[in-house]
């Protein structure tokens with residue numbers, strides 16, 4: 001009898017906990033960062049070296065860190081990424097902290113978050129980013145003894161060396177990258193003085209009247225889904241023929257009907273060819289914004305004031321956003337809250353480049 005009464009109480013407890021969470025999906029909209037990932041340390045260490053290794057690119061000029069700069073939360077500080085030599089890119093390079101938690105990868109969501117190694121392969125082999133070749137990469141690793149030693153430690157001395165392992169190792173390194181603890185996290189953990197008063201007001205708006213948590217929710221402040229905001233074009237894409245060509249090539253590569261006719265970045269539509277996806281992009285994380293500007297898929301907004309003003313007026317043509325009637329003070333409060341989502345960057349020791357000269361000397 002006592003046991004039954006206890007079970008009833010427990011059931012009530014569970015029901016109460018469920019009711020107490022504000023999110024429709026049963027999950028709180030605002031969540032702290034999850035604990036660090038468990039990784040294979042030898043593979044992650046090889047991946048760390050490869051991340052900075054320019055010899056993964058076709059002509060040895062670019063590494064991942066050329067566009068994903070550790071000091072900039074692994075973004076590059078530019079509106080649009082530089083391309084591989086002789087090309088220019090048509091999208092903004094996203095930061096990579098906590099990339100392992102993203103439900104979808106790339107601004108148009110064309111890759112599942114589970115496929116981090118596939119995203120790395122795409123970055124290495126794409127003509128606009130690194131123009132590398134998987135077989136050549138295996139050969140280059142074999143020819144650089146310190147790198148080969150790291151590879152043997154990660155995959156075993158008897159294993160067959162394959163270029164794909166480089167992608168796998170870099171993905172393992174990316175899983176070690178996490179955002180630091182922000183003022184917002186300290187606030188969630190119960191430190192009521194962590195957020196300055198203006199940012200605390202911004203948080204109430206963010207999760208209340210401004211409706212930001214409708215899309216920016218969960219540990220990364222992203223629902224991982226596609227949304228149409230009607231973000232204006234970045235005129236630099238059409239002004240620079242090398243960027244226009246990259247956009248048109250991307251459209252042709254993904255089988256978009258009549259790829260040369262459209263000179264706007266149509267986001268997920270280019271991949272799915274579904275009209276509902278026209279101009280749809282994945283909700284980005286809002287952590288680390290202090291280091292990752294300019295903002296949006298095409299870096300069209302230089303400041304958070306501009307981003308908040310854009311959301312506030314209900315976005316651009318075809319947007320899902322509704323216009324909000326916010327005062328100038330409320331917009332400032334939202335910006336102060338967004339700033340409180342950044343934390344000092346995690347420390348990282350950049351490995352020194354291995355040089356062929358020293359290797360040749362060792363062999364004599």
Ligand code: HEC
Pocket residue numbers: 051062063064065066067068081082083084089091092093094095096099102104105106107108119120123124128129130170
């Ligand atoms: C020439 C610049 C450049 C180089 C070099 C580069 N990237 Fe990127 N990276 C980008 C751009 C631009 C995007 C966004 C592409 C898009 O959305 O279509 C991106 C996207 C990504 C993403 C998806 C992130 C997300 O949140 O959606 C990952 C992961 C990534 N890069 C990892 C790497 C790795 C690892 C390397 C090295 C092997 C690398 N990148 C090299 C420019 C670059």
Ligand code: HEC
Pocket residue numbers: 206210211212213214215216226227228229231281282283284285286289292294295296297298304307308311312320321334338
């Ligand atoms: C309907 C979903 C939705 C809502 C609601 C929403 N956002 Fe966004 N937000 C997005 C999407 C999608 C993007 C990226 C759009 C793009 O690049 O084309 C974005 C981009 C941003 C960015 C730029 C991030 C970066 O790294 O480039 C900020 C900052 C931002 N939103 C803040 C807010 C704030 C503050 C609110 C509430 C006033 C809000 N958002 C409401 C979907 C939404």
